[in-house]
Amino acid sequence: MKLGTITGGDEPQTVTGFAIDHRKVAPGTIFGAFDGARVNGEDFIPAAIAAGAIAVVARPEAVVEGAVHIAARDPREAFARAAAQFFAPFPPTCVAVTGTNGKTSTVEMVRQLWRMQGHHAASIGTLGVTTADERVVTGLTTPDIVTFLSNVAGLAREGVTHVAFEASSHGLSQYRTEGLPVRAAAFTNLSRDHLDYHGDMASYLTAKLRLFSEVLADDGVAVVWIDDPHADRVMDLARVRGNRLITVGEHGETLRLVGREPSLLGQALTIEAEGATHKVQLPLIGAYQAANALTAAGLVLATGGTLAATLAGLARLQPVRGRLERAVILPNGAPVYVDYAHTPDALEAAIAALRPHAEGRLIVVFGAGGDRDNGKRAPMGEVVAAQADVAIVTDDNPRTEDAAQIRAQVLAGAPSATEIGDRRAAIRAACDMAQPGDIVLIAGKGHEQGQIVGDMILPFDDVQVARDCAG
Ligand SMILES: CC(=O)N[C@H]1[C@@H](OP(=O)(O)OP(=O)(O)OC[C@H]2O[C@@H](n3ccc(=O)[nH]c3=O)[C@H](O)[C@@H]2O)O[C@H](CO)[C@@H](O)[C@@H]1O[C@H](C)C(=O)N[C@@H](C)C(=O)N[C@H](CCC(=O)O)C(=O)O
Ligand SMILES: Nc1ncnc2c1ncn2[C@@H]1O[C@H](COP(=O)(O)OP(=O)(O)OP(=O)(O)O)[C@@H](O)[C@H]1O
Ligand SMILES: N[C@H](CCC[C@H](N)C(=O)O)C(=O)O
Numbered sequence: 351m352k353l354g355t356i357t358g359g360d361e362p363q364t365v366t367g368f369a370i371d372h373r374k375v376a377p378g379t380i381f382g383a384f385d386g387a388r389v390n391g392e393d394f395i396p397a398a399i400a401a402g403a404i405a406v407v408a409r410p411e412a413v414v415e416g417a418v419h420i421a422a423r424d425p426r427e428a429f430a431r432a433a434a435q436f437f438a439p440f441p442p443t444c445v446a447v448t449g450t451n452g453k454t455s456t457v458e459m460v461r462q463l464w465r466m467q468g469h470h471a472a473s474i475g476t477l478g479v480t481t482a483d484e485r486v487v488t489g490l491t492t493p494d495i496v497t498f499l500s501n502v503a504g505l506a507r508e509g510v511t512h513v514a515f516e517a518s519s520h521g522l523s524q525y526r527t528e529g530l531p532v533r534a535a536a537f538t539n540l541s542r543d544h545l546d547y548h549g550d551m552a553s554y555l556t557a558k559l560r561l562f563s564e565v566l567a568d569d570g571v572a573v574v575w576i577d578d579p580h581a582d583r584v585m586d587l588a589r590v591r592g593n594r595l596i597t598v599g600e601h602g603e604t605l606r607l608v609g610r611e612p613s614l615l616g617q618a619l620t621i622e623a624e625g626a627t628h629k630v631q632l633p634l635i636g637a638y639q640a641a642n643a644l645t646a647a648g649l650v651l652a653t654g655g656t657l658a659a660t661l662a663g664l665a666r667l668q669p670v671r672g673r674l675e676r677a678v679i680l681p682n683g684a685p686v687y688v689d690y691a692h693t694p695d696a697l698e699a700a701i702a703a704l705r706p707h708a709e710g711r712l713i714v715v716f717g718a719g720g721d722r723d724n725g726k727r728a729p730m731g732e733v734v735a736a737q738a739d740v741a742i743v744t745d746d747n748p749r750t751e752d753a754a755q756i757r758a759q760v761l762a763g764a765p766s767a768t769e770i771g772d773r774r775a776a777i778r779a780a781c782d783m784a785q786p787g788d789i790v791l792i793a794g795k796g797h798e799q800g801q802i803v804g805d806m807i808l809p810f811d812d813v814q815v816a817r818d819c820a821g
């Protein structure tokens with residue numbers, strides 16, 4: 351059904367659009383008034399109506415005068431449903447990925463695998479909206495519901511039939527990715543992050559599980575990286591709802607990873623599937639990239655891909671921007687890698703990925719973001735202090751916080767680390783100390799193009815800065 355008109359006033363009125371920010375309301379808009387982390391959207395209802403809103407989705411107790419009040423206990427959910435009716439149709443095959451780490455990598459790999467199988471595919475997430483032809487940056491991992499639905503509908507109009515999107519925990523708890531049928535949903539892993547927003551690990555997990563308990567279609571497929579300790583929770587939900595389950599990993603039923611041999615430019619995977627043993631040369635390094643590749647393969651199998659084509663596709667995967675990306679090789683032969691690790695678990699995974707390739711030392715430059723979970727800072731320091739040979743603590747998007755204080759909280763977990771606040775100077779110091787056989791890892795910013803200080807975004811690209819050091 352297409353939502354075209356709204357009744358409740360004197361006569362039906364034509365709906366022209368949806369907005370959750372009163373500054374984006376035009377005549378004919380349906381406005382969603384949500385209580386947020388900073389302000390209460392209900393305070394902007396009069397301004398939205400003055401700007402032409404014809405209906406307002408808000409809690410029953412909100413005051414709506416001069417427009418239709420669509421009252422709902424959970425206005426975000428009700429708004430998402432209505433907006434989806436307005437923006438439909440969507441591509442027939444949409445899949446979602448949640449988990450603390452690996453969402454961006456997995457959706458990008460799914461997009462690539464689908465494309466290799468001849469589909470018109472796109473991915474949406476931290477890197478923006480990516481199609482075969484272009485990448486448009488949106489700013490958030492999961493954009494707001496209006497941007498999300500209009501983007502997905504726009505892709506359908508362009509002929510895209512397959513979309514893989516990231517469902518962040520923030521996005522799931524704020525209903526930013528609702529309303530379209532999700533044919534398959536994947537879980538990568540759960541570890542510490544975002545507790546500033548969710549409070550504790552149990553609530554953080556609950557937010558992620560909503561993808562499986564509510565968002566995944568009744569006849570959808572749950573794809574699970576089974577080696578994560580929280581995988582059982584996802585599988586329980588799938589069993590209760592009667593969803594088909596695809597499990598991947600060392601304990602996987604569908605794709606069982608029985609061997610992983612690092613090679614110079616990638617790794618040889620041995621996978622048991624459909625009663626046979628398959629060898630795949632994955633052109634990406636690190637256990638974590640193998641995990642994401644298998645999860646992506648699970649999603650492709652869930653949406654009609656054959657085993658043969660999907661496993662063959664893994665051997666042709668292109669690297670994901672900013673994820674163990676080799677930025678440069680220094681004149682003395684030491685490589686410099688850029689990775690988006692910004693949690694303790696991710697740092698451990700990135701360091702473990704590079705360790706087999708380092709004949710000498712592993713030198714790690716890292717920091718923690720401001721206005722984000724401060725409880726992850728010391729554990730990030732601990733991981734690097736324990737796993738790397740040289741640790742350099744620097745700044746990574748201090749935002750509105752005091753950068754020196756963030757560094758001190760990281761250093762609390764890595765007391766012997768070197769502190770160099772200026773990120774460019776820190777990267778230069780790491781490159782200067784690298785000897786032949788060493789590896790430099792610059793963690794935290796990956797693909798990011800700026801350093802956020804206060805409300806300014808100062809241009810900054812780890813890859814470019816590393817190249818400057820080499821030249
Ligand atoms: C904490 C958080 O997630 N905030 C997001 C959330 O804001 P909120 O609902 O709490 O909004 P609010 O600012 O309190 O305002 C409440 C309501 O009033 C409306 N409003 C507000 C002001 C005004 O003048 N007029 C008006 O109508 C707002 O549009 C909103 O609907 O909804 C907004 C619109 O969707 C987001 O822009 C905003 O993201 C902020 C900027 C943010 O930094 N979010 C980060 C933490 C985030 O979401 N990150 C995850 C990544 C996680 C990961 O991948 O690891 C992501 O998915 O991107
Ligand atoms: N499966 C995994 N297991 C452990 N660590 C991982 C895994 N996948 C990725 N990582 C680490 O997390 C970093 C971010 O990866 P990616 O961007 O794919 O995750 P994400 O879930 O999209 O992150 P974000 O929440 O910021 O959007 C990588 O650079 C790597 O260090
Ligand atoms: N999606 C993550 C990205 C963190 C990247 C890191 N560079 C930082 O700023 O902490 C977040 O918003 O928490």
Ligand SMILES: [Mg+2]
Nearest residue numbers: 453454476491
């Ligand atoms: Mg991401």
